[in-house]
Amino acid sequence: MANNKSAKKRIKINKRNRLNNRFYKSSVKTLMKVFLKNLETYKVSKNVDDKIKLEKILNSLYSLLDKGTKKNVFHRNNAARKKSKLANSMKII
Template sequence: MANNKSAEKRIQINERNRLRNRYYKTSVRTLIKLFFKDLESYKISQNNEDKEKLKKILSSIYSLLDKGTKKNIFHKNAAARKKSKLAAYLKGV
């Protein structure tokens, strides 16, 4: 339990940051899973609509990674590594 005002404020700030971090990290993980699921269906169908859907998902992953990096949720090299790997998977199909 906090003993002074600054300790109470730090607890509130830590909780706010924890929720913000969780939002970005879980959203990125969910979108990556969706990306790989759609990538498998694109490998089978080779349909242009599926490719556009993949590019749209990839764009939203990039956006969340960049915003998270800007807010110090992801390290810049970790975000760059994730973006690079995902782009390589799409290019390899």
Template sequence: MANNKSAKKRIGINKRNRLKNRYYKSSVRTLIKIFFQDLETYKTSQNPEEKEKIKKTLSSIYSLIDKGTKKNIFHKNAAARKKSKLAAYLKTT
């Protein structure tokens, strides 16, 4: 347990940062799952509306990853790797 004021403050700051990091990381994971579900439905239907839905989801994933990178939640190379893998999956369909 913290014994001085600065240690107590650091505990609060760490908790705040952990929640912020968890929000970004879980949101990105959830959107990626939605992206892959949409990708599977597009593979079976080849519907242009589905393609637009996929692109919109991919755009929101990119936005969230970029915001997380700007706030030092994701490393820049890890963010680039995630984005390029998603783009590659879209390109193969």
């Protein structure tokens, strides 16, 4: 256990940052799974509504990745790689 005031503060700050990082990382993972699942659905159906849904998910994913990069949750190259992967999977269809 921490013995001085600054060490206690660091523990508190680290906990807060860990929760923020976990929020961004888990949200991105979940949205990527949802995106890929809907992508498979769209490949089969070729429905316009499914494509609109895909684009909305993609926009929210881009937003989360950019915000996470700005807050140093993701390295910028990691976020760029993920965004590129998603864009390419969207482009194939």
